[in-house]
Amino acid sequence: MGRRELMNLGKKILNFSIGMLILLLVWQIIKIIGDYPEALLPSPVNVAHTIIEMIVDGTLLVHLQVSLGRFAAGYLLAIIPAVILGMLLGRMPRIWQIVDPIIQVLRPVSPIAWSPFIVLWFGIGNMPAIVIIFIAAFFPVLLTTVAGVKKVDKNYLKIAENMEMNRLELMVKIIFPAAFPSIVSGLHLALGSAWIFLVAGEMVGAQSGLGFLIVDARNTLNLSGVLAGIIFIGLLGFILDRLISLFERWVGSHWGISS
C-alpha cells in the first residue's frame, strides 16, 4: 500500500469516526430532550455497558458466528444458481419474457410474508433464516445478471461468431466476463438486501444469531440489548458493504470502467 492510499484510509477512518460521534451526540440529545426513561430509550452509556458485557461473556461472538454462517450459506446458495440461471435466461429472450413477470410478481412480496410456508417446508432453526436470506439475495442477482447478459456489447458476440466459438466457449469466454461487472453490482445489491433481511430471517424460529439477539432482547423488554444488536448489525453491514465495494472497484478498474 502506497503512502497516498494510507493517507486516504486515514482520512476515511477519521470521517467515519466523526460520523459516529455525531450519531452518538444526536442520540444523547434526543434522550435528554425527550426525557425518556431507560426502559423506553436506553442511554449510549448503558448500551455501551451491554455491548461490553456481551463481548466479554462471549455471547456476541457466538451469535455473530451463527449469523455470518447463515448469511454466507443463504447468500452463496442464492448467488450461484442466480448467476447461472441469469446467464441462461439472458440468452433466451423468449423464455425470459415469460419468467420475468413471474419474478416481478413474486419479488415485491416481503420474505416475511412467506414465513408460515417457510416454517412448513423448512422447519425451524437455521433453515428459515437461510431461506429468507436466499430469497432476498436471489432476485437482485438474477435480474442484474439477465440485464448484464442482455446488454453485452453486440460486437463481442460478433467476435465470438467470427472465431467460430461453440455455445460453451461463448458463455465462458464472452458472456460471463462481459456481464461480470453487472453481475458484481448485482452481488453488491443482493448483499445489502440480504443483510437487511437477516433480522427478519432470524425472527422465524431461530434461537441464535444477531437477528435473534434483537428479537429476544425486544421480547424480554431489554431495549439496550435491541440497540446493541442494531449497532452490531449496522457495523457488520457496513463492513460487508465496504468489502464488496472494494471488490467492485477492483473489477471496475480491471475492466477499464471508471467509477
Place this chain on the structure above:
Amino acid sequence: MGRRELMNLGKKILNFSIGMLILLLVWQIIKIIGDYPEALLPSPVNVAHTIIEMIVDGTLLVHLQVSLGRFAAGYLLAIIPAVILGMLLGRMPRIWQIVDPIIQVLRPVSPIAWSPFIVLWFGIGNMPAIVIIFIAAFFPVLLTTVAGVKKVDKNYLKIAENMEMNRLELMVKIIFPAAFPSIVSGLHLALGSAWIFLVAGEMVGAQSGLGFLIVDARNTLNLSGVLAGIIFIGLLGFILDRLISLFERWVGSHWGISS
C-alpha cells in the same frame, strides 16, 4: 397508441398470463405432491374463493386503500426531502464524506429492528407503517441522488460557469436535470424496497392494510387469507413497478439514454 405498441402490449399481457398460469400450476403440483392439508397449504381454488369473498364484502378495497394511502404518504414524504438533501449533499463533498458513513451504518439495519422506537415516537395506527416505508424509501433515493449529482458531466458545469450562472440557476438548470435520470432510477429502486417493507410496516401496531391482512390471517391460521394477501401485494407491487418503469423509460428516451 400506434398499432405496433398495441401489439406489443398484447404480447406482454399474453406473456404475463402464461407466467401466472405456470405459477398456478406449480402451486397446484406442490399441493398434490406434498399432500398438504388445506390448513397448511391452501389450494388455488380455495384462495380464489377467499379473494372473491374479500372483494365482494369490500374488506379488500378498504385495506387496499389504507395501504396505498400509507404507502403514498411514506414514499412521498421520503423522496422529496431525499432528493433535495441529495442535491445539496452531492455538491458538498466534505460534508458528504461525514454523512455517508452515518447512512451506511444505519442502512443495513432492518426497519423492523427499530420498531420499539418507532412505536415510542410515532405511536400505533398509520404512523409506524408510514415511518417504515419512509425509512425504506429515503436511503435509496438519497444515495442515488448524491451519486447522480456527483457524476454530472463536468462539461455541463463548465457550460454553467461560462454562462455565469449563480448557484440557484446552476441547481435548477443544470444539476437537477442532469441528475434526473439517476434520481428517477433511485425512485424506482426506492419504490421496490418501500413496497416490500409495507408488510413489515403494517405488522407494527397497524389495524388495517394489506400487511395487516397477512399478519392477521396468519395469526388466525387462515393461510388462504395469507396467500390472498401475498397475491395482492405481489400484483400491486408489479403494477407500481411497471408504472414507474414507464416513467423511467420516458425519461430515458427524453434524455437520449438508450436502455
Place this chain on the structure above:
Amino acid sequence: SPSKQSSEDNPTIKIGYLPITHAGPLFLGDHLHNGQYDGYQVELVKFGSWPDLMDALNTGRIDGASVLAELAMKANELGIDLQTVALAHKDGNVLISSNDIQTTADLKDKTYAIPHKFSSHNILLNEMLKKNGMSYDDVNVVEMTPAEMPAALSENRIAGYVVAEPFGAIAVAMEKGKVHAHSDEIWPNSYCCIIVLHTDFIRNNKEVVQSFVNEYVALGKQADLKGDEVYDAFSKFMKVDRAVLELSMQWISYDELRVDEEEYNKLSDFMVEMGISDNPPTYKNFVDNTFIDGAS
C-alpha cells in the same frame, strides 16, 4: 347508531389484546355493546404479537391490555407503571404433543415450543418437566409465533407446544397432536393473562375504571356460560371452526377473576426460580383489587 352520538365526549379506554380465547370477555363485550358503555367507551386494539403489544403499552399508546402476567410484571420491574385490576381468565392452557409422544419422558432431547419466555406456558412446561423428574434443559425449548406451531407440529419440526388457545385445539382438531396435559393437572388455578392498566390512567379515571371492571367481571360470568352469543362473539375475532373453539372453551374459565395473593406469589416465585425475573413486583405494588372487590 343512536347511542354513539350521546357518548362522543365519554372517555375511551384503549385496551390492547391478541386474538386468543384468553381475551374472551373483551370480545363478548364488543359483540354485545359495540364498545359503548354507560359513561365510557372501550376501544379494542389488536396486535400481532406480544412484543408489538408491549411496545404500545410501555410507551403509553394504549391505556391497558389483556396481557401475559409475566410480561406485565417484567415491564413493571423495568419501571413502567402498571397495575393489575383483574385476571383475564383462569386455566385454559393445554400442553400439546405429537401423537407419538406417550409420556413426558418421551420429550427428552426433543424440541418443544413456547410462545414467549415471559409466559405461564413457559412455567407450565417447566413444572411439568419437574413433576416428571426432568429438568428444563432436557428439552430443546424454542420460542415461536403461535400461528406457526400447529404447522410445525404437523411437519414434525417440534414434538409439542404449549400456547394460548385456540392454537392448541387446532392441532387436536386436525388430529396432528393430542392433549398431553391440562394446566390444572400441573398448576391448579394457574394465572396466565391479566388485565393491566396504567397507574396514571387509574388515578385519573377511577369511576370509569370501576365501571370497566364491573363490566368485565359481568362479561366473564356470561362468557363462562359458553352460550351461543359467546361463540358468535369469538368467531368475529378468531377465524377458526366452531368445533375448535368449543374444544378450547372446555379448558378455560372466566369466573373468579380476583388476583389472589397466594397464587400471585406462587407465580412470582416461579419466575424467580426460572431466572426470568430477578425482582418481580410485589403483590402490594402491582395488584389493585379495590375495583374487583367493589364489583362484587
Place this chain on the structure above:
Amino acid sequence: MMAEQMISVSGVTKTFTNNGKPTNVLDQVSFDMKKGEIVTLLGKSGCGKSTLLHIVGGFLKAEEGTVYLDNQLVQRPTKKCVTLFQQHNLLPWRSVLKNVGLGLEGENIPEDEKKVRVMDAIKLVGLEQYLHQFPHELSGGMQQRVAIARAFAMQPDVILMDEPFAALDTFNRYHLQDELLRIQTQMKTTILIVTHDIDEAVYLSDRVLIMSSHPGRIFKELEIQQTKPRDRTQGDFLYYRKKILEQFELSGTNKAPEYMI
C-alpha cells in the same frame, strides 16, 4: 481469373425497418476483389458501409444477392474472413497477449506454434513491450494495433476493417496506415476497408469504391495507380483526391440535407 477472385459480391440488397418505416439501405451492390488487393469503400456517414461489410463478413443476411468468399457462399462468419468492427474490438478483460491469442484458442495446432504465431503478430505491430497490459491501459492507437495483430495472427484469407483509424488523431492515423501497408505487403492478405476519409482511401487502396447514399449504391470505381508507399504531400495524391471530391459533388448527395440519426 476465377481462381484469383477472393471476394465476389453480387446484387446485394438490404432493407431496415425503423419505427415501422422500411428504408432501403443497400440497393443492388456488386463488386469483386482479387487476392491480395486492398480495396476501400468510401462513403458518407449512414450510406450503408457498415451494413455492407457485415453482409460480406456473414454477420447479416442480405434480402437479395450473394457473397462468395474464395468461391464459397458466405452464410455465416468464419475464421477465413476476420472483421474489425468500428468499435469495441478488444475484450477489455483480456490482456494484449490473450486478446491476440483469442482466435487461435480453438485451433487444432500445437501450443508452441500458437505462441509463436501470437508473438509474431504482436511484434508485427510493435507491441512486444505491452504483452500483459489491458486494453484500457493502452492509447487508442495501441488498441487498434492489438486488434490488427489479432486479425493477422489468425492468418485469414481476408480482413474486413470498418473505419479502423477514424477514432485516432491525424498523426497516429498516418502512423498506423503506414504500419498496415507494411504488414500487408509482407502477408499479402486481401483487405477491404470501410472509410469516410478520402485521404485514407487514396493512401491505402489499390481500388476505391465510392458509395452514394439513400439507397447505398456503388456509384463509381476508381483505380489508384500510384505505387506504394505513397507520398501524402505529392501531386499525384492531390489528383486522386480532387477526382474523388468531384465524384462526390457529382453524386449530388453533398447538397442533400443532413439526415437524422
Place this chain on the structure above:
Amino acid sequence: MMAEQMISVSGVTKTFTNNGKPTNVLDQVSFDMKKGEIVTLLGKSGCGKSTLLHIVGGFLKAEEGTVYLDNQLVQRPTKKCVTLFQQHNLLPWRSVLKNVGLGLEGENIPEDEKKVRVMDAIKLVGLEQYLHQFPHELSGGMQQRVAIARAFAMQPDVILMDEPFAALDTFNRYHLQDELLRIQTQMKTTILIVTHDIDEAVYLSDRVLIMSSHPGRIFKELEIQQTKPRDRTQGDFLYYRKKILEQFELSGTNKAPEYMI
C-alpha cells in the same frame, strides 16, 4: 496595436499530478491573437491542447503565466469568451431552441430581442426546421451546429473551440468548416480552434500554432496567406500541408514511442 489585441497569453505553465507523478503538460506557452483572427492550435493527442484552451477560457488556473482577454486578466470564465468543449456541449434535456437560448437567459435584455437573437443564430446554422428537436434526435453534425449557434447567439468577443469537427465524417466536416468560415466572415468573432487535423488548420486559420508534446510548447508559428474561401484541392493548400508535416517531423515527436493514456 494593443487595442487590437484580443487575447494575450504569456508564459503559461501547467503541471498535472497523475498517480503521484507530476507531469509538466504546458511549459512557458505564449501567444497573442488579434481581433477577428482565426488561429488554430495544432498538435498531437495529449500534447496539452485542451489544457491550454481551458486555461485561456478561465476554467483552469495556470501555475505560472497570465492570460489577458481584451486587456483584462482572465480569472474565471465569462460570457465574453465562450468555449465549445471536445464533447457534451449540449444539454440533452433541452430542445434546440432552449439550448441556443441558454446563454441569453440571464441577460438583462428584452424577451423579444432574445428571441430574435436566438432565431438569428439558429438560422445562421440552418436549423430553423429543428427548433423543438432534442439533441439525441439530431445527427452529430447537427449537434455541433447547435453548439456553434449557441456560442454566436451570445455575441461573445471570443469563441474557443476544442476539436469541434473531430467526431464528424469527412464530408460533414468539410461542410461545417465552410459554414463556420461563412459565419465568422459575417460576425467577425475572434476564434481559437484546437485541432489535430492539418487540413482543418490550413483550411480555417489565419495563423497556425504548432505544438510539440511533453512538455507542450508552441514549437512553430505559421501564417497562412491564402485568401478565404480556400480550395482544398489546390496547390497552395498542399504547400502549407507539406510544410506543417515537415515541421512535425522536425519536432521529433513523430518518432517518439506512443505514450499511454
